[in-house]
Amino acid sequence: MVSIKSIFAAGKRIKGNIRETPIVSSPFLDKIAGRRILIKAECLQHTGSFKFRGAWSAISALSKEEQKKGIVTYSSGNHAQGIAAVAQVFACPSVIIMPSDAPQLKIENTKSYGAEVILYDRFSESREDLGIAIAKNRELTLIEPYDNSSVIAGQGTLGLELVSQLSRSSIQNADVLVCCGGGGLTAGVALALADGAPNLRVRPCEPKHYDDTSRSLQSGKREVNVGSHRSICDAILTPTPGELTFPILKKLAGQGLVVSDLEVLITMAHVFQRLKLIVEPGGAVALASALFRKDQIKGDTVVAVLTGGNTDVKTFERALATLKID
Amino acid sequence: MVSIKSIFAAGKRIKGNIRETPIVSSPFLDKIAGRRILIKAECLQHTGSFKFRGAWSAISALSKEEQKKGIVTYSSGNHAQGIAAVAQVFACPSVIIMPSDAPQLKIENTKSYGAEVILYDRFSESREDLGIAIAKNRELTLIEPYDNSSVIAGQGTLGLELVSQLSRSSIQNADVLVCCGGGGLTAGVALALADGAPNLRVRPCEPKHYDDTSRSLQSGKREVNVGSHRSICDAILTPTPGELTFPILKKLAGQGLVVSDLEVLITMAHVFQRLKLIVEPGGAVALASALFRKDQIKGDTVVAVLTGGNTDVKTFERALATLKID
Known part of the structure; x- marks a missing residue:
């Protein structure tokens, strides 16, 4: 199992080579969500994602x-x-x-x-x-994309950053929404928070039809997505939680949240208009959950990670088109 | 005349109330520019601009x-x-x-x-x-938008941030390209750099037909834009340099740089694709100058400020359309 020590070690190797991505927010988004949303803009990481x-x-x-x-x-x-x-x-x-x-x-x-x-x-x-x-x-x-200890430890460094950034903002108790495919980032962040800020609780966020992690957390065993559904969230369309990642999530993560592709497109448009950032569909799922699943979230502050920004122009234009519907 | 003291005082009043906006970069943009470009993402400031x-x-x-x-x-x-x-x-x-x-x-x-x-x-x-x-x-x-001492002092705090951020990256000698309308930001940043990093030299960047500051710096007196040209760079279409700002620029700024609306649209598309940021036309003029006026810039590093991100969807779609031309 990946340990907090391996995340600290990864943090040392990475130091100076990655960007500490900023936390941003917008009163317009807070209004939609009915609470304050702090948004970790990891789409600004080198190569446009936490990977x-x-x-x-x-x-x-x-x-x-x-x-x-x-x-x-x-x-x-x-x-x-x-x-x-x-x-x-x-x-x-x-x-x-x-x-x-x-x-x-x-x-x-x-x-x-x-x-x-x-x-x-x-x-x-x-x-x-x-x-x-x-x-x-x-x-x-x-080097497996998520079922790999070194990879999970590396993604966990985003969690170390969150602990330090949120403590500077005096946020001690909040749900931390993370876009979840195979669970490498979600597991790494869960470990880092459990160590550094145990009242910050990770919640995996997934697109409709690809909610294997949410269902697995409910059943207690690794569930598989069935059918051949399409989704625009290409970055996080995985069949089942990872072998290494799921035990960590089972122990540390809160209930999963699930959103539709349309909710994701609307969220991408809000991010364009209110945050001046580009987020890709799979990277917008956590913020979409904050905006559209507010009844399933508690507390007056929620944290959402924008995990990547590598969208195609066509998909982005579909997102912008949602701004023209009234 | 605005002094460095008033910028420090503004910095004290502002502290904790603004975002320290990050410096980002992309190897793809460096390649186009033929040198390293460090990009101050001020479009991430509250309300989407340095204002x-x-x-x-x-x-x-x-x-x-x-x-x-x-x-x-x-x-x-x-x-x-x-x-x-x-x-x-x-x-x-x-x-x-x-x-x-x-x-x-x-x-x-x-x-x-x-x-x-x-x-x-x-x-x-x-x-x-x-x-x-x-x-x-x-x-x-x-409260005038640029010909106002307190406003110029406030914009100068971006310069204080640059001094500190660039010194951490060991950048001591470089042109600092700033999008210039009435010159409030350009003058404020010029004062801050002159005090904290005298080998960082401000250069005002303007859209074609609205190059009053560039021409004024050449002639030594405040020139006026003539004709009724249109430009997409709505944020920086001013008739002439400010009364308060021009004396500062005359003393401290390097030669101006001028770009076309098409070059601005292409730059907005690059920023979308490579930096995952939204920049508005008037906010992209400095980076456009780094990309398209490289023969007028010296040194192996250049700094460009993305000053704002409040673009309309239609204009942004025109920018994205440039990605489809090959």
Whole structure:
């Protein structure tokens, strides 16, 4: 199990190499939510998402020899960009397995950091099997996007930052809403808060039809999403909670929150208009929960993490279009 | 003349009430510019622009009695929102004279902070005369948007922040590009840099046809923009440099830089894609200068201030459309 010690260690390796992303807010959003919302703008992180943290943590933990041989990973795009960018810094060759329907921007950016990109079909191929095979054949280290201790520890550094930033604002008791796919960030933040601010409680937020973590927390075992539903929240469409992440969430996380794609689009538009930030669909799910699930939240303050900003133009235009409906 | 002492005093009054906005960057933008660009994301300031600083400085400097009587100002929108929001905090009645063709969002936001908005026709009426008349008739204090010592001192606090942030990054010698309308921010920042980091040199950036400050710096006297050109950079379309601001710029600023509306739209799109931020046209002029006037800039590092983010959806969609042209 990942420990708070490994998060502190990741924090030391990362220091000076990541941005401490700001906490922002808007009276207009507070009004909608019926309480104060403090928003961690992690979309401003290098490569546009929190994944840069886990990537730095994992690659910096490898031996010089492992770094020289190279790494392989699979990702819908944000982990891909984080890994590719960090690998470039460490002069470590990287192979990234990405779904062929990932946002074009994420594929292009990943390539531009010098990574080798291999596309696969999300509906007929297993990326995990592909990753294991390539790692074996080419003698690369596999860095899983969330079921990886070093990655979880790296994402946990966002939690360390939250503890320090919220304590400066004298916030001691609040729900901390985190966009949740495989649960790497949610688990890392949960561990950091449990250690540094035990009255800040993590709550995983998910898109409709991909609420495996919410359902798993209710049933107590890892549930699987069924059917072949579409969602715009590409960054967090995972089939089931991670093997490493779920035990942490089961112990530490509060009840999950679930929102629709339309609620996500409206939230992206609010973020544009009120915060002057770009958030991608999968990165807006936590704030959407704060705005649209207020009856399921307690307290006069809530914290929401904007986890990434790598949206395609088309999707963003759909979000802006919601501002024209009255 | 505004002194560095008045900027320090404004900094003390403002402390804890404004955001220290972050400095961000992107390797993609560095590549276009041919040098490192450090970008001060002041669009993340309260009310979406640096104007909140000057507003806080000016209103907090009034006596309790003056605050109770109220204030009046004129503004294309950002100063309006800053003044209205700060006035609300101080329970100070505010009257804002805005052009009838200002972006709808700016007008609505100003009203939502409880201000009384009076619209005027930019092409046939003088906002300065209107402001003086209303101040006299209703016994209000007039707070000019840039030709006002307290306002300039407030904008100068952005310069104090830059000095401290850039010194942490060991940047001692660089051009600091600032979007320039009447010159309140540019003058305030120039004073702060001259005191704290004399090798950081302010350079005013303006849209084509509204390059009065650039031309004035060349001729040594306050030049006026002629003709009735249109520009999307609504926030910085001023006829001539300020009476208070120009002497400061004449003494301290480097040569001006001028960009086109199309270059501004392309820059807004880059900011969307690479920095995950929203910048409005008038707020993107400095970064556009870094990207498109690189031959007029020296050194391996340049600093650009994104001064505001209050764009209309339509204009933002025009910016996004530039990403589709190849």
